[in-house]
Amino acid sequence: MPNWFWLISVAIYGGCIGSFLNVVIYRLPEGKSLVSPGSRCPSCGHELAWYDNVPVLAWLWLRGKCRSCKAPISIQYPIVEALTALMFMGLFWAYYMQPFGVSPLRPQFFHQGLSQTWPVLIVHLVLLAGLFAATVIDAKLFIIPRSIPWTLTLVAAIILPLAVWYGSTPLVIGLIPISPPKGTCGAAGGLIGVGLSLILLKLMILPLSFADYEKLYEAHAAEQGANAKSGEDSKPEDWFHYPHARREVIKEMAFLALPIAGMMIGIWLGPSGAVNWPWWLLVLGGVGFGYLVGAGLVWMTRILGSLAFGKEAMGLGDVHLLAAIGAVLGPAETVPVFFIAPFFGLAAAMLMFGLSAVLKKRFQPIPYGPYLAGAAVVVMVWRQPIMGFLRPLMENFDTLFLVYLKGLG
Ligand SMILES: [Zn+2]
Structure with a gap:
């Protein structure tokens, strides 16, 4: 099959995923089921037939109105569908074709071809879709539903090791997260630490941080409402800031003590020489290690920022989001994602x-999740030059792995 055929297929697939993302974006924050009931008109409850669900086209031929009650259907639906189709196409184009000149952007995908690398492509497309949904929800509601990063992590942890276990291809560094045995043991130790901390949190031996956040937020919102009624302007400075951020992040440092200790013990006890461990286990180790690196980078920033400025810096949703990105892309790739994200913010x-100066209108601040998502896409597409730039870091990582391979051979 020529790549053009697959490019179009991926676009159609993207449109359908976009249709599902619309459901995710509307229902997930409200805690509703994603599967039932089926799609229906929000104003009259008219159930949509399959042909009214065709991505983009259905909205066009219904002229943006419900078939039965003629209530307008939000243009957000076809826009999300079209954007998802375009992004899926763009990723396929970047991975398997030669978009900007002669050398392929992602040689590992380009040279091994779709027949060898399709499971990895699927995981990356799922990541793209998840990041898009998280971006839209975060920009609208300032939350990232935890089920999005958890799903992404689970997909990476299942499909990537399976692809290596089942496939006959030798692994290529730079395609799949992978970790030498020491790192794999470190990831296992760190994740055991996370589990133990969660248990201690449930048993209330460890204190829950920001436990009174909701209560204080509601008080703040009520006060805002009163202000709005009395005719006072609500300014961006009135944006809710949790008042005891310094005190609360110290509780979070207690939560992190076990994962950090677990990781260090794992790395210390892990074998440094050659061990005949199966590939899938090292890939699972890479996924786990990437997850911990992503979570660790954001959480560290959150703690240092909150201690320095006395207000909550970066939400726990961002911790989960970069953790999921790390699980899919790998530990080394997570570092540039973290450092590119602030440029999107800037x-x-x-x-x-500029816009508020021209339009004389105040804008809501944008949360951090969309910047992490944008940076992740940059690293997915331009991994080669970015990791080349970070050569010292990568060489260390690759050398560790090559030493291990030599020992095996
Ligand atoms: Zn209707």
């Missing part, structure tokens, strides 16, 4: 500053 801040 660009957005400048854009808003």
